[in-house]
Amino acid sequence: MKPSDIFPTIRPWVEGLVDVWPAYIIKPQFASWQVLHILSLVVLGGVSILINLRLIGVGVTNESPSEVQRNLRPWMHVGVIGIIVSGVLIGMANAERLYDSVAFTVKMLALVAGVILTYGASLPTARADGRVSAGVRVWFLVGLAVFGLALFVFAGGELVNPGVWHMILAAALIVLIAAQGAAPVDLSGGPAGAGRGPVRGHPFHRQAGRLRAARPGKHRLCLGVPGVDLRPGGLAAVHRARSGERQAGQGHRLRHHPRLGRGRRRRAMDRLRLTHEEGPRGVGPSTTPGRGVRSVGRPGRGR
Amino acid sequence: MLRDFLVWLQTELGKGPGEYPMSWSEALLGSLNFWGLLEGTHLLALMLFAGTIFVVDLRLLGVTFRRTPVSVLSQKVLPLTVFGFAIVIITGLALFYAKPLVYYHNIWFRAKLVFIAIALLNILLFHGRVQRNIAAWDTLAKPPTAARISAVASLSAWIIVITLGRFIAYDWYECGKPIPAWANVLQECAASEHGAASLAEVAQ
Numbered sequence: 352m353k354p355s356d357i358f359p360t361i362r363p364w365v366e367g368l369v370d371v372w373p374a375y376i377i378k379p380q381f382a383s384w385q386v387l388h389i390l391s392l393v394v395l396g397g398v399s400i401l402i403n404l405r406l407i408g409v410g411v412t413n414e415s416p417s418e419v420q421r422n423l424r425p426w427m428h429v430g431v432i433g434i435i436v437s438g439v440l441i442g443m444a445n446a447e448r449l450y451d452s453v454a455f456t457v458k459m460l461a462l463v464a465g466v467i468l469t470y471g472a473s474l475p476t477a478r479a480d481g482r483v484s485a486g487v488r489v490w491f492l493v494g495l496a497v498f499g500l501a502l503f504v505f506a507g508g509e510l511v512n513p514g515v516w517h518m519i520l521a522a523a524l525i526v527l528i529a530a531q532g533a534a535p536v537d538l539s540g541g542p543a544g545a546g547r548g549p550v551r552g553h554p555f556h557r558q559a560g561r562l563r564a565a566r567p568g569k570h571r572l573c574l575g576v577p578g579v580d581l582r583p584g585g586l587a588a589v590h591r592a593r594s595g596e597r598q599a600g601q602g603h604r605l606r607h608h609p610r611l612g613r614g615r616r617r618r619a620m621d622r623l624r625l626t627h628e629e630g631p632r633g634v635g636p637s638t639t640p641g642r643g644v645r646s647v648g649r650p651g652r653g654r
Numbered sequence: 655m656l657r658d659f660l661v662w663l664q665t666e667l668g669k670g671p672g673e674y675p676m677s678w679s680e681a682l683l684g685s686l687n688f689w690g691l692l693e694g695t696h697l698l699a700l701m702l703f704a705g706t707i708f709v710v711d712l713r714l715l716g717v718t719f720r721r722t723p724v725s726v727l728s729q730k731v732l733p734l735t736v737f738g739f740a741i742v743i744i745t746g747l748a749l750f751y752a753k754p755l756v757y758y759h760n761i762w763f764r765a766k767l768v769f770i771a772i773a774l775l776n777i778l779l780f781h782g783r784v785q786r787n788i789a790a791w792d793t794l795a796k797p798p799t800a801a802r803i804s805a806v807a808s809l810s811a812w813i814i815v816i817t818l819g820r821f822i823a824y825d826w827y828e829c830g831k832p833i834p835a836w837a838n839v840l841q842e843c844a845a846s847e848h849g850a851a852s853l854a855e856v857a858q
Contacts, residue, residue, distance in 0.1 A: 382820060382821060382823075382824055385820055386816065386817045386820045386821075389697075389700075389816055389820060390813060390816060392697075392701060393700060393701050393704045393705050393708070393816065394705060394708060395701075395705075396698075396701025396702065396705040397701065397702070397704065397705015397706045397707075397708055397709055398705065398709070400701075400702060400705065400706070400734070401706065401709060401731070401734075404734075410730055410731070410734065411719075411722075411727065411730045411731065412730065413722070413726050413730060414719075414722055418721075418722075422718045422719045422720075422722075423709070423718065425718075426709075426712075426718065510686075510687075513687040513690065513691055514690070514691070514694055516691060517691075517694055517695070517698060
């Protein structure tokens with residue numbers, strides 16, 4: 352789907368853009384303006400990666416998300432304004448080619464999605480240290496819809512669609528990063544690779560052990576679970592709920608639960624005590640240098 | 655000698671039997687999708703690499719993250735930078751491999767290599783000399799002059815590297831075209847398959 356397919360009647364206007372100010376001034380210095388576009392892209396990319404990685408608990412974790420966005424927000428503006436201004440200028444000087452380009456349609460849709468997701472969801476969430484408001488949810492859904500449309504056009508665009516590979520790879524990397532610690536499988540390895548396997552203390556740890564005992568070699572099936580585990584309220588959330596202050600509250604509720612019999616209550620208390628002895632992950636001083644308590648994001652790996 | 659090696663790399667390495675045998679380099683250049691994917695990956699990795707190194711440089715200049723110790727920010731951000739740099743280098747080498755002779759006789763590519771060397775030298779100087787007494791200025795909002803000079807050098811060098819990288823795509827100084835004598839000398843046009851054409855001689 353090219354811009355010429357969407358707006359077929361504006362071709363004469365597009366063809367005349369190159370003769371309009373400032374396009375005819377830009378044209379001779381086209382390469383220099385392209386450099387400005389790439390530099391803006393680099394600033395935007397670096398800042399966006401750092402802010403969003405912080406939101407999933409990676410990168411500059413010694414600072415709160417609000418502090419990270421406070422420091423990087425001006426540079427985000429520089430990057431966004433830079434790509435839009437330089438993009439409009441080089442776009443005017445090269446309008447005819449872009450008018451017949453599917454890649455340009457994808458780029459514009461992705462740009463709109465990126466701006467919505469950044470200013471509507473990512474920055475406000477970082478500013479609120481991870482608290483997600485109703486407005487943010489709405490903008491997130493709108494941004495996601497536009498991004499989905501961009502991907503749809505991208506995947507269907509002849510000759511440009513191999514680029515979808517980048518999206519798939521990026522998505523896989525994000526899942527890998529986000530799944531660290533929250534997932535039932537420790538993907539980080541460990542000393543001499545000894546740590547690969549279900550994370551100790553995770554609800555799946557015992558389950559994987561049973562599976563291993565029952566069907567040798569088939570326990571790797573649980574590798575597919577991280578995606579399910581990342582659902583809101585999924586097992587990762589259940590696991591997080593076990594930690595810290597909630598533990599005391601749970602003990603109190605169990606002791607005074609009106610419907611629990613003595614046997615069930617004792618067994619539940621034993622389970623809770625066992626969890627407490629294993630230690631919640633992500634709280635308390637970390638044993639890994641440079642990894643402290645994180646105010647937002649996934650729990651630490653814990654070994 | 656280097657040029658002979660590049661000629662072998664471009665035209666001979668991986669050449670098989672058949673009516674129209676292609677070397678691996680020619681096959682890579684002629685691929686429908688792989689070349690584009692390599693370029694895309696190079697640019698995306700550049701965003702990660704240069705984008706994160708700019709943030710550390712801006713901290714050294716006292717512009718951003720003024721309350722965060724320099725050592726802490728470096729420790730958190732530089733692993734991402736190194737990851738990006740590794741991908742930039744791998745994809746850059748693959749892109750070079752597709753057209754080694756074109757790049758060898760390209761003035762912008764040669765200048766780019768010089769500035770990459772300068773940027774890497776600056777990193778060595780920073781870690782070897784400037785950072786030696788980091789404990790004394792780690793938490794300062796505005797680090798000392800030596801650190802700020804190093805940051806300016808880093809920012810300038812990488813911006814120039816990116817600029818020269820973009821200019822490689824343009825044929826302003828291509829061998830075989832009438833170009834100034836100094837450009838012919840700097841990119842060894844006389845040894846290229848297109849030869850050297852002097853702008854002054856053509857003008858006469």
